[in-house]
Amino acid sequence: MTALLGTTIAVSAATAAQAQELNLYSSRHYDTDERLYSDFTDATGITINRIEGNADELIARMEAEGANSPADVFLTVDTSRLQRAADLGLLQPVESDVLAERIPENLRDDDNLWFGFSQRARIIFYDTADVETPPQTYVDLADPAYEGMVCHRSSTNVYSQTLLSAVIENFGEESAREWAAGVVNNFARDPQGGDTDQLRGLVSGECDIAISNTYYFARAIRTEVDGLPEDARANIGWVFPDQGGNGAHVNLSGGGVAANAPNAEAAVAFMEYLASDQAQQYFSAGNDEYPVVEGVEIAPSVQELGEFEGDDVDLAAVAENVPLAQEIFNEVGWE
Ligand code: FE
Numbered sequence: 001m002t003a004l005l006g007t008t009i010a011v012s013a014a015t016a017a018q019a020q021e022l023n024l025y026s027s028r029h030y031d032t033d034e035r036l037y038s039d040f041t042d043a044t045g046i047t048i049n050r051i052e053g054n055a056d057e058l059i060a061r062m063e064a065e066g067a068n069s070p071a072d073v074f075l076t077v078d079t080s081r082l083q084r085a086a087d088l089g090l091l092q093p094v095e096s097d098v099l100a101e102r103i104p105e106n107l108r109d110d111d112n113l114w115f116g117f118s119q120r121a122r123i124i125f126y127d128t129a130d131v132e133t134p135p136q137t138y139v140d141l142a143d144p145a146y147e148g149m150v151c152h153r154s155s156t157n158v159y160s161q162t163l164l165s166a167v168i169e170n171f172g173e174e175s176a177r178e179w180a181a182g183v184v185n186n187f188a189r190d191p192q193g194g195d196t197d198q199l200r201g202l203v204s205g206e207c208d209i210a211i212s213n214t215y216y217f218a219r220a221i222r223t224e225v226d227g228l229p230e231d232a233r234a235n236i237g238w239v240f241p242d243q244g245g246n247g248a249h250v251n252l253s254g255g256g257v258a259a260n261a262p263n264a265e266a267a268v269a270f271m272e273y274l275a276s277d278q279a280q281q282y283f284s285a286g287n288d289e290y291p292v293v294e295g296v297e298i299a300p301s302v303q304e305l306g307e308f309e310g311d312d313v314d315l316a317a318v319a320e321n322v323p324l325a326q327e328i329f330n331e332v333g334w335e
Contacts, residue, residue, distance in 0.1 A: 020046045022266045025062065026075040027055040028253060032286030039282075040273050046266045055081045055158075062090045067260050072267040075117075075255035078158040080165070082114040082254055083319035091256035092264075098272040102293045106312050107252060116252030117274045118283035119290040120213040121310060122163055123248055124239040127202045131209060137242050138167060138249065141209070142182025150183060151198045151207035154191035155329035159213060159251065164328060165321035166249050169313050173324065181332040191335050196220075200227040202236055213251070214305055218288035222301035233304075240308035247309035253289065 024037075037048045053061070055076040062069050062085070074085055085091050086109060093112040100112075107116035124141070126134040131149070135141050141150055153160055168176040188207045193200075195216040201207030204227075219225060220232035229235070240248040255274070257267040273279055280291035284299040291298065 020044075020263060020266045021049060022046050022263055022270055023049045023051065023070045023072045024075065024270070025051050025053075025058045025071045025073065025258070027053060027058055027081075028075055028077060030287045032282070035286060036274070036279055036282050039278065040270060043273070044266075044269060046269065048270075059085055059088065059090065062258065063088060069258060069260050070262060071258035072261040072263045073255055073270055074258055075253075077251075077253040078162055079114075079116070079252050079254070079315040079319045080158050080162050080322045082109070082252075082256060083316060083322075085256065086111075086113040090259050092259045092261065094257050094268055094271060096268055096272060099275055102275045104292065104294075106314050107292050108254075109256075109316050114254055114256035115271060115275070116254040116292050116315070117279070118253045118287070119250050119292055119310070120215050120253070121240065121248040121250050121290070121308065122159060122211060122213050123308075124241055125199060125202060125210045125212055125217060126237050126239070127205075127208050128235050128237040131237075134237060134239050135209065135241070136239060137245060138163075139171075139179060140241075141211070142179045142186065144182075144185070146186045146209060148186065149188055149208035150186040151188050151201045151210045152183065152191055153194060153198060153211075155326070155334045159195070160191075160329070160334070161322050161325050162251055162318060163211075163249055164325040165318045166311065166313060168321040168324060168328075169318050170246050170311070173328075176325075177328050177332065180328050180334055184332050184334050196225060196228075199232070199236065203228060214290075214302070215288040218299070218301040218305060221304050222288065222299075238305065240306070242311065243309050246313065247311040250290075250310040250315075252292070252315060253283075 041047060062071050091113040099115050103115050124135055167179055195212035198210035198212050202210050217232055220228045261267045277296055280293045280296040283289045284291050284302055288301050
C-alpha cells in the first residue's frame with residue numbers, strides 16, 4: 001500500500017514541471033482540509049484554486065458553465081449529491097489503478113464517476129441517565145416504546161435523505177414508509193438544527209435519543225464544543241445500530257473529476273492523492289472521519305467510539321432512492 005503512495009507522488013511530481021493548476025469545486029466545510037490541499041501542492045507543485053460553496057450551488061454553477069466550466073474536481077459530502085452530479089453528466093469516468101485498488105468497490109461509483117474518500121457512520125446516541133434500554137437498530141427508532149424521545153434533523157438535509165434511502169434499499173418502500181411514520185411519532189420536538197444540535201438536545205434534556213454522524217461526537221471528545229460537556233461521554237451513550245444485521249448506516253464524503261476538466265491529469269493526480277495514506281489520515285485526524293482505505297490509522301477520537309460493522313449496501317443504489325425518500329418524508333410529515 002505504501003508503495004502505491006510513492007507511485008502517486010512520482011507521477012504527480014512529473015506533471016509539476018509544467019506549473020500546473022487545479023480548480024477545485026468543494027462543498028466540504030471543514031477548516032482542517034487546508035492541510036490536505038497544501039500538502040498536495042508541496043508534493044506536486046500543482047496549485048489549487050479553491051471555489052467553495054454549498055453543493056447545490058456548485059452543481060448549478062457547473063451546469064451553467066457547461067463545456068466552458070473551469071472545474072477540474074468536484075468534492076462534496078453525501079453520496080446523493082455525488083450521484084446527482086453524475087446523473088447530470090457533470091463528471092467523467094476515471095480509470096485509475098490506484099483508486100480501483102485502494103477504494104473498496106461499494107464506496108465508489110460502478111462507472112468510476114465518483115469515489116468516496118472518507119466515511120462517517122450515522123448512529124444512535126442517548127442520555128444514559130434517562131434511557132435504560134437504548135434502541136439497537138434503526139427499526140427500533142420507530143418503536144412506540146420511544147414515543148416523545150427521538151431527535152433528528154430535518155428532511156431537507158441530505159443525511160436524513162440518505163438514511164431513509166438506505167432504509168428503502170434494505171427493507172423495501174412499504175416498510176420504509178411505516179418506519180418514517182413511526183420515527184415522526186417518536187419525535188421529541190420538530191426537526192431542527194444540525195447533528196451537533198441533536199447531541200446538545202441530549203444535554204439540555206430536550207431529547208433522550210439523538211441521531212448524529214459519528215464525527216460530530218468524536219470531535220466533542222477531542223476538543224471543546226459549545227453546549228456539550230467537556231467530556232462528551234459524560235451521560236451520553238452510543239449504539240452502532242444493526243450490528244449482526246445490515247450494519248450501521250455509513251455515508252461518504254467524496255469526489256469526481258469534472259466532465260470538461262481543463263486540467264484532467266492534475267485532477268486524477270489529486271484524486272489519487274486523496275486516497276494516499278497521508279491524506280486518508282488527515283480525514284481521520286482532522287475531521288474525525290473514518291478512512292476508506294483499509295489499514296490506515298484511525299484517529300484516537302474516532303477509535304474511542306469502538307469498532308463496528310458498517311452497512312455494505314451499494315451507496316450508488318441508495319442514492320437513487322432519494323426522490324422516493326423525499327416523497328415519503330412529505331407523506332409522513334417529517335418536516
Ligand atoms: Fe456534516
